[in-house]
Amino acid sequence: MHSPQTLEDRRDFLARCTRCSQCKFVAAPRSQRHASACPSIDYGQFHAYSGGGQLIMAYGLLDGAVPHSAEMAGAVASCTMCGNCDVSCKINFGETVEPLDSLYALRAQLVHDGHSPAPHRKMMERLRRSGNSCGQPRAERARWADGLAFDGMGKAEVLLHVGSGLAYEPAGWPGLRGVVATLHRSGIAMTHLGNEEGSSGSLAFDLGYVDEARMLAQGLIEQARQSGAGTLVTFSAAALSAFRSVHPRFGLSFGPMRVLHITEYLWELVEQGRLSLAPLPDLKGRPVAYHDPCKLGRLSEPRQTQDSGLDNRMSGILVSRTPSALRFGNGGCYEAPRALLRAMGVDLVELERHHASSYCCGACGGVRETVPEAAALAARNRLAELQDSTASILVSACAGCTGHLAEHAGSVGRAVQIQDLLGLLAQALRPVPALAG
Amino acid sequence: MSRKIELPPQVRSELERIVGARHISTDPAMLSAHAWNTGVGKVPGAEKFAGIWPVAVVLPESTEEVAAVVKCCARHKLHFKAHSTGYGSMSNACSPETVVIDLRRMNRLEIDAKNRMAIIGPYATAGALQAEALKHGLTCHIVGAGPAHSPLASATSLLGVGVTSQGTSMNARNLLSWEWVTPQGDIVRGGTAGSGCGWFAGEGPGPGVRGMIRGFCGAAGGLGVFTRIGYKLYPVPVTGPQEPTGRLPQLGMRIPDNAGFLHAVWPDWDSHRAATFELLDENLCFAMLRMPPDHIGWTVTGSNADYVDQVKRGALPEVAQPASDRNWTLLTLSRSPAEHAWRLGVVKEIVRRTGGRILELTDEHAEVLFRNLFTSQFVPRVLRPSGGITTSFGVLDSFHFLPRAMEAGQECLAGENLPGGKLVEGGREEHWSWPHEGRYLWTENIINFDPASKPARIAAARALLDHFAISWKNPVGVMALGLGPVMELQGEQIGAPQRYIRQVKNRLDPGNASRSNEYVLPVVPKPVAAALPMLKPVILSRPVLGLMSRVVGTKGM
């Protein structure tokens, strides 16, 4: 059985951190104001809050030099697990440090040692109880679908996975329902998992609850298998990230089932001519920036089930045993959302930090729930970046990012508008009538 | 961990009053980053944590807060150590009574484009500074530590040499006016800032007293805290943020219009040197860099796996082949097609006339190598192969010495970097060389080793120590590593600078509160000082060097 690496497994990787601080900054900064890669250090300021700083702390924990403490837990809890440090570190250190894998292992170690921060424990309790970390009732998970027509299990070609973020966020339902309705009208046979839809394990893994993440992943995979659908389409960036980069750590997969994010799926249909996108008059000619959600972007880069060990070659060169599995941040889901936006006639602009170097909005990794000030600061930083661009509209393809950014949009100077991509798609998507013959 | 000091509650509350409770920590978790023994540029021991941990770390926001922290330390007989980005643990605490002053919150960065300078605080990084400067068609000198380092720290407190020195000088000379908190907590502004006239010049009125506190090397935290400087920038015909080309991690940079980017090789060092003297003419090149071919190989490959694979398959591009070791990467920057034609034409003609050859580069390799030269982005990759580097033959003099430096580099590696040796396999030598301001040579022989292996650490220490022996037997130029204890051995022959430095240290910092292991030894008993130069031959003898290498390889330095 595959298991994610423990902190002990990561010992040599931790030891190789050169404390160069590169992980605090994006690889190619375009300004000082937006040079940071790491919302955690932006909040905490002490080096220990950075990717590299956490590695050193983690080594201290292994070594016995650093005991558990509230400050350690605070630093760990301020990290959004956004993975930006990993991208920056790998620019120069390739396979030899890979900070993100160690950050996961550090959180797991905290859980193992009984030092998981209290809010994390609470979120996990709720997740166990009701299948979502907010403690929303299981019975209401599929309320979003009320009144929509679906094809029954076994008949559907596509299984929709909504994710708890959107499933319990009524503000996002019009978009969700609109998209689903259009798909329906296009003749796509769909189903969903209803109130019993399971968690992908993404959050549990982020919080360091490895065993539970495995169980959740297994459960969802089993549900999906039973649906009989050939394609799993998720509306959740976090779930996509789990499917592509967490499940393989457990040796788990959806097998022959295709797994796509809704944006990838829709773009595929557009390219196949089954859907079209009408220009959105509201956005026409207005510069719009796209926020790459961490989970949909770099954290969705597919990971192989692999041996991430290193061999020592040429008297000291540390070489990945599975070089084809090395991930540098290129393989995330970046293009589909952009393509969809462009197809809606939007004048797409890039923020200073984009694609693999996108700056986290602060919502993920449990930070929003645990260290709300840190999450708020990250959001404000991201919004400031929008303000420094030519755009005043920010679109995200993750309900978590959209909600969190929107919550803080009022606290920054110039008026900014936060838009969920799904909502825009619901307005713009048109089924293309099948050609006769 | 060594003897752990507890910060008395009263001191803590005083410090809290200065920086705010949120900006002080005594928790080992927060302190660990200040006791991490990476050994970058040095040879680490077997332990990852240093023997000495600081007693606290504070995050001041202003010069006044720094001064207050220093004074608080003085009142309570504590020591302090300034720390900007802390690249490679360059600024670890040197006593358990040390309060680390982490300057992260002091990241002021102001570009004065017309006057081609910036005013920066300790945490304005080179990457951020370059990004801001480029908006105005300016760039900055970036030392080998790469974009994440602090130009202020480099300019005031360390060496300050980087790969574009041909066009961007070095940081001792890029430092303009300066603001400094003395080891006793006084705020001193040097040059124009002291007279309230701006930040553009560092000397005067009268003598240039900064020469007492920053020479070729800075005091590495041994002499108070520098908090703000004027810093010289360099105009380039490149404006605006540069969108990277290529795919991670092989980010490239588009070669600007009217720029020449060439990689040339020569059949031997004599013809390479003859070409060099001509290439230094008339500011032809903005940058000239000689990298050892294996390091070029690391630059053009995204991972160690890719590098080793290409070595084994013989697939590395010619620039990275061992035979291409007598090389220059040459960058010309021009502002018009006519100027470009002149520069490129002349450079090509010099290469041809001196028997050199220009190698083909794919667009991807050219853009990656160009990015590296322009931003120093991948220079820190020298740590990728094994995670351990130290250096030798940081020397400066006429290019006359280039062939000799190469020989000496080979001599100190003593074949340990050949297959089967204890150091990472590489070329004959591992010199990075470049000119300064069209004038003199800087060359540095990088020693790569596996820090997890004791025999490798010993071999690295040996190569490092041997370099002193080789240099002193037959100098190759001014030695960059003439620091701290090394000066006790060498100083008497070159005007005894260590005696003056010791006086400066003791007068400004009688209690050695601003403690650094990379600055002068504050106390050397007279008999020892007298005996050391005489003992030099003994210290440099083979058996003693061997013994010292073993100690360094075991305990670290």
Added chain:
Amino acid sequence: MGIAFTENASRLHAPAGIACSIDGAELRSFASDGDTPQGHVPRAVLKPRSTDEILSLIRWANDSGTGVVPVSSTGRRRRGDTVPARDNVVIADLSGMNRLLHADARDKIAILEAGVDFGTVDDLLQPHGLRALRPLSPRAGKSVLASFLEREPPINANDHWDVADPFGGTLLVLGNGHCAPTGGAAIEGTLAEQLARGHRQMMPIGPTNLDLLRVLQGAQGSLGLMAWAALYCERIPTMERGWFASADALEPVIDLARELLHHRIGNALFIVDRVQLALLLARDAAAFNALCGALPAWTLFVGLSAGRQAPEEKMAWQQADLRAGGERHGVGLAESLAGHTATALGQRLRVAEPVSFRDRVSGAHRELFFLQQLDRAAGFVPLVRDGLTKAGLGHLPLGVYIQPMAQGVYGHIEFTLPYDPDKADDAQRSAAAWQAAAERCADAGAFFSRPYGAWSDLAYRHDDGIRSMMALTKSILDPAGVMNPNRLPYS
């Protein structure tokens, strides 16, 4: 004239072997200078011929408590820094140490003794294919090393990377009686041994944590003196041509200068107003007056040159860029002004004359100079000009010279007020007006990096700890206080 003084050489007990003069006239000649009417008469003029002799002189001074004022230049000195500021002082006259010790076109470096002056330096260097970087038309007797040790800016602004330029390694003799090799000279062995090994003393900084060259620059001989130095030189160009770039206002001229500096075009670049240019060009008062009427208000002198690499091509693109820059900034380009070609001026600037060009027309001049950024330079001109007018001295010509330094990071801003020393009224009133001008400039942000005469006190009116650093420096390098005593405020 100063205090009457007689002494015989034997009473002095000067170190044996050093040439010593106690000739009254010679001694008295050191008790004043061009703008310092009355100082102390030295006890003797000692004329060491070697570093060893300098060392024994300084050691003797330490033992005997005698002050030492180093002087390397000859002819009419100015600015007071070589006039003893107390009694019991000897002059260390290094002007006889005037050898070229080494020159090398390959590395563009020459090693000169302290007494080599601008009148002879290029003749010494010429056989080696080199010539010296130089300030604006220095007088012939001015020591090259002393000039740069005083931070006199060279007109070769593009080669002035840093204030230490054009120095490479140097050999200093400190007030404590010890030699201090700096930069590239701080390496094992004698100079001859170093040269034989191939060292070229090219590094300007260090050794290690010290930069004593930088410390002694601007110290006016009050910490030590320089026996020899490696200086960066210019290879003699194969082609050279001068240009005048003129405009009615200063700002566009500065803008063009900035652009050229940012492009590193021009082996010589400086800005002058019509008076200063007339002073440079005119041989007599009539010509001066005519030129003042004929020259444009502001002129940037641009010397373009090319070396051995495709020189015609280089000249062509430089000229094209210069022309384009001129057009962009609305600055007129001319090869000659009022019958004087820029190329000829460029050549003349290399020929040092015994008398400063600033004195050529009226016989005397006042000077005021300081540093400020180039974009703030223009603001000082009306300050000084209006002050003179208010003082009833509007009839005197006022020359302005702006020398970009550190490749344009800042500039040396200099005002020249030529006057007839025989017109007592002008002389007296201008002294007071000049002091007032210095104060006004100080208030407007003038930085007096070189504290002389009228502004030596102004320079230190802010004290952000620099004076305590100076005191520390003095106590380490010259603990007995023998070097140029009372010259700078060390206590």
